[in-house]
Amino acid sequence: MQALSILPLKSGLLVGSRLEFELDCSCFVVSPKTTRKRLCFLEQACFGSSSSISSFIFVSSNRKVLFLCEPKRSLLGSSFGVGWATEQRELELGEEEVSTEDLSSANGGEKNNLRVDVRELAFSLRAAKTADDVDAVLKDKGELPLQVFCAMIKGFGKDKRLKPAVAVVDWLKRKKSESGGVIGPNLFIYNSLLGAMRGFGEAEKILKDMEEEGIVPNIVTYNTLMVIYMEEGEFLKALGILDLTKEKGFEPNPITYSTALLVYRRMEDGMGALEFFVELREKYAKREIGNDVGYDWEFEFVKLENFIGRICYQVMRRWLVKDDNWTTRVLKLLNAMDSAGVRPSREEHERLIWACTREEHYIVGKELYKRIRERFSEISLSVCNHLIWLMGKAKKWWAALEIYEDLLDEGPEPNNLSYELVVSHFNILLSAASKRGIWRWGVRLLNKMEDKGLKPQRRHWNAVLVACSKASETTAAIQIFKAMVDNGEKPTVISYGALLSALEKGKLYDEAFRVWNHMIKVGIEPNLYAYTTMASVLTGQQKFNLLDTLLKEMASKGIEPSVVTFNAVISGCARNGLSGVAYEWFHRMKSENVEPNEITYEMLIEALANDAKPRLAYELHVKAQNEGLKLSSKPYDAVVKSAETYGATIDLNLLGPRPDKKNRP
Incomplete structure (x- = not known):
């Protein structure tokens, strides 16, 4: 149902449909009980193809002419439309008295209500450029109320037809001189023209024209x-x-x-x-x-x-x-x-939160969220999900978790999107814990997930296992692996590989063998990382015959040993003082077309230097330099110290200057 607009008039109240009028709407006059007035006939006319101006001209037999013109889109938006209409009331458009004698029909001089078709009149003037063009159209129309001209000028302005608007005013100025001031542009005409000329830089010119015409x-x-x-x-x-x-x-x-x-x-x-x-x-x-x-x-x-x-x-x-x-x-x-x-209202708070899309906006989003929680009884779940996403984007994962906790404690109830967003944040956190070896953080995150009803998935357990392995936390890795199985998650090759690595670093070689055999038994195919870990285990046990068997098994499954695999073997030999065996594996990796890297040379050089083989260590150092590898200062110092200790002759010029620790790649 359309709202009604009510404007007070001297003769009563003008009641009409909402200010944004549609075609063929109705309007009527409600008079005070003490005064009896006849209802007036009303016609609406619209200018432009978009019906941007709605105009009403009606003439009553009580000798009052009322005009109301309202743009469908007001100057300042919908909140300003009522004010605009109120402003029209200030114009006192009804104060202009027009004699119905001149508007009556030829039927015996009887006074009748006369319809003025403003739309048709404006259409006939749309191409007017001068006052003469206007006069050619209006010369047979008789005297028209000035409200008609106001309506046409506003309509021309809305349709960006400035020339006919100016031509109408020029014609009225001409009429003023011809009629001795009886008919001519008044304040309302100029106000209409001023509004029509908005955006065309003609305001000062119109004000000057008003001054010349003596209009204040x-x-x-x-x-x-x-x-x-x-x-x-x-x-x-x-x-x-x-x-x-x-x-x-x-x-x-x-x-x-x-x-x-x-x-x-x-x-x-x-x-x-x-x-x-x-x-x-x-x-x-x-x-x-x-x-x-x-x-x-x-x-x-x-x-x-x-x-x-x-x-x-x-x-x-x-x-x-x-x-x-x-x-x-x-x-x-x-x-x-x-x-x-x-x-602002809750809705405005929430719309501002939706506008927060960049990382630096998290502080605004957090403040707005706090205000909504404190001042209003409800909050939209979609807004909460957006904030969880925003906090994650800004790397404020704990803040995102706090919002999720609020959903659980205060509502609204989180949905699948809420769950997925929080889990994705845990993925990032656990991945960071895994890469940095921050195993305690990883364990804390797992506990936090379980506390909030979020079941850790396989990738979450694996991330913490890898973190424990990197931190050489063997006991923690074993506990996490058991908890993973107890929670119904089936370990993967990554799970077994991380556990094997943790056991190898803890020198729990027998336990590593049992885990390896169990992995094979349950049908998990080892990958390169698992084979490399087992190579390190066998090296630590000095079971080189089993190591050969392991490498052959790798080849049969199409898994080629990498430089990391050989480095694991050479490193194990170096730790056990087996520099000769390490040197043999160095030649073996060369024969299998696996190029040694800086780590290979550094471990082997240090092992040879510490095992009273300074000359061989020196030759390997020079060889690495000739291959363009940049070694650290540690093997350099080991070669020099070993040569001095065992009386070996080396050329320091070939070794070059001592490498700077800061320049190590």
Whole structure:
């Protein structure tokens, strides 16, 4: 059901459908009980293909002519539309008395209501460029109410047909001189022209024309002028109209203040708009403004309060979508709104959270979330999920987990997306723990997941197992592996590989063998990492015959030993003082076309140098340099020290300068 708009008239109330009129809507006059008035016939006319202007002209037998024109999209949006219509009331359009004698039919001079088809009239003038063109159309129309011209000028302006609008005013000026001032452009005509010429830089010219015609601007003129300057980007000039109106003896009305706030909105100056409103509120409290009896200031001020909240929200949203980081400004404006007692609604809080999409926005999102939880009884689940995602993007995973905990404790109940988002954050955290070997952190994360009803999956257990392996935490790795099995997760080759590595580092070779055999028994095919770990285990046990068998098994399954595999064997030999065996495996890897790297040479050189073989260690060092490998200072020092200890002769010039630790790749 459409809302009704009610405008007071001297003869009663004008009641019509909502300001954004559709075609063929109705309107009627409600008169006071003490006065009997006949209802007037009403016609709506629309200009332009988009029906952008709705105009009503009706002539009643009680010798009153009323005109109302309303744009479908008001100058300042829907919140300003009511004010715009109220401004039209100030024009006192009904005050122009038009004699129905001139509008009566030829039927015995009887007075009848006359329909004025403004749309058809404007259509016939759409191509007019001069006053002569207008005169050619209107010369046989008789005297028309000035409201008709106002409607046409506004319609021309809305359709960007400026030439016919100017031509109509020029024609009225001509009529003024011909009729001795009886017919001519008045204040309302010029206000209509001023509004029609918005965005074309003609405001100053129109004001000068008004001055030449002896027409004094009113508050509507200045309000329109403020809008014009705002749309032209002359924001300071638009705000200066406030002082100008007072200088001219006019009291700014609610429309003036609404327009000023909108100027701040266009400037994206939320703090300026808020300070302006606070100052305005103080003046209203002291009764320095709001004394105009033509307005219900108490009601109007409520609208202004709502308007400033909306403006601050829009400005903050604009700040958040900018490329620059304006989070500090958003937080300052939020605090300033608190101090001023202006609080956005929950919906506005949530829409601001949706605008937080970059990493640096997490602090704004967190603050807005806190405010919603403290001030409102509900919060949207989709907003919470967005915040969990945002916190993860900003690497604030614990903050994301806190939001998930709030969902569990306070509601709304998390959905599958909430679960997946939090689990994805745990994946990242556990992966980081795995890469850095932070096994305690990994265990803590697993416990946290279980506490919050999130069942750890296989990849989560594996991540913690790998972390334990890297940290050489054998006991913790065994416990995690058992807990994984107890929780119904089937270990994978990664699980077994991590456990084997932890056991190898703890020199629990027999336990490693049992784990290996169990892995084979349950049908898990070893990968290169598992084979490499077992090669290290066999080297540690000095079971080189089984090591040969293991390498043959790898070859039969199409798994080629890598440089890491041979390094594991050479490293194991070096730790056990078997430099000769390590040297043999060095030649074996060369024969199998596996190129040694820096780690290979460094381990072997140190093993030979410590095993009283300085000359062989020296030759390997020179060989590595000739191959373009950059060794650290540790093998260099081992060669020099071994040569000095065992009296070996080496050429330090060939070794070159001692490598800098900082330059090690």
